[in-house]
Amino acid sequence: MKLERHSKIVELIGKHDITTQEELASYLNREGFHVTQATVSRDIRELRLMKVQTSDGKQKYAVFHPQNDxxxxxxxxxxxxxxxxxxxxxxxxxxxxxxxxxxxxxxxxxxxxxxxxxxxxxxxxxxxxxxxxxxxxxxxxxxxxxxxxx
CATH class of the missing domain: 3.30.1360.40 (Gyrase A; domain 2)
Structure with missing residues (x-):
């Protein structure tokens, strides 16, 4: 279930400008994943999501792609x-x-x-x-x- 939820989170943040944990939880609940804010917080940490600035100056969640040696x-x-x-x-x-x-x-x-x-x-x-x-x-x-x- 966790793997499916993580996959859905990556899909959702790719499709929508999600700015808060509550907003992400709402999207997940609409998709049939019954989650709490604590679960979403843990998922964000495990997926290493970060906030990036959008073209209109707001911040949204995105997958972190470290550039390293x-x-x-x-x-x-x-x-x-x-x-x-x-x-x-x-x-x-x-x-x-x-x-x-x-x-x-x-x-x-x-x-x-x-x-x-x-x-x-x-x-x-x-x-x-x-x-x-x-x-x-x-x-x-x-x-x-x-x-x-x-």
Whole structure:
């Protein structure tokens, strides 16, 4: 239930400018998640949400994407291991150089793409569960840009 609620929170803050814990709790309750303010507070902490400024000067919740020294390494791993990718609805299949799928999956996980629910890797194939078909298309574009820049 917690994983589903966390997934819904990320979806909601992506769709709406949610400014308070109470507002987030209200959205969750409308979606069928019966939560208290304490639960929402804990979820915000666990998801490492932060407040960012909107164009009109207000603040809203957003997923925190830390930029650190490791990002360049993860991008380099993607660049060096990537062969191709294709989608099947909301599943992204990435083909890698033999033996590099686990490193590629770890790089994807550590880059914290909000579209990715989870990934598994074999020897030369990574399969990522993506939140939606539209998110799969967005993620493929992001990966193409990262690989081109890497």
């Amino acid at each position: 490791f990002d360049d390494k993860y991008i380099r791993i993607l660049h060096d291991s990537f062969l191709s990718m294709d989608m099947a609805q909301n599943i992204l299949v990435i083909k890698t150089v033999s033996g590099m799928a686990m490193a590629c999956a770890a790089a994807l996980d550590n880059l914290r793409f909000p579209e990715v629910v989870g990934s598994i890797a074999g020897d030369d194939t990574v399969m990522c569960a993506i939140r939606s078909v539209d998110d799969t298309i967005v993620l493929m574009d992001k990966i193409r840009k990262l690989i081109a820049a890497g």
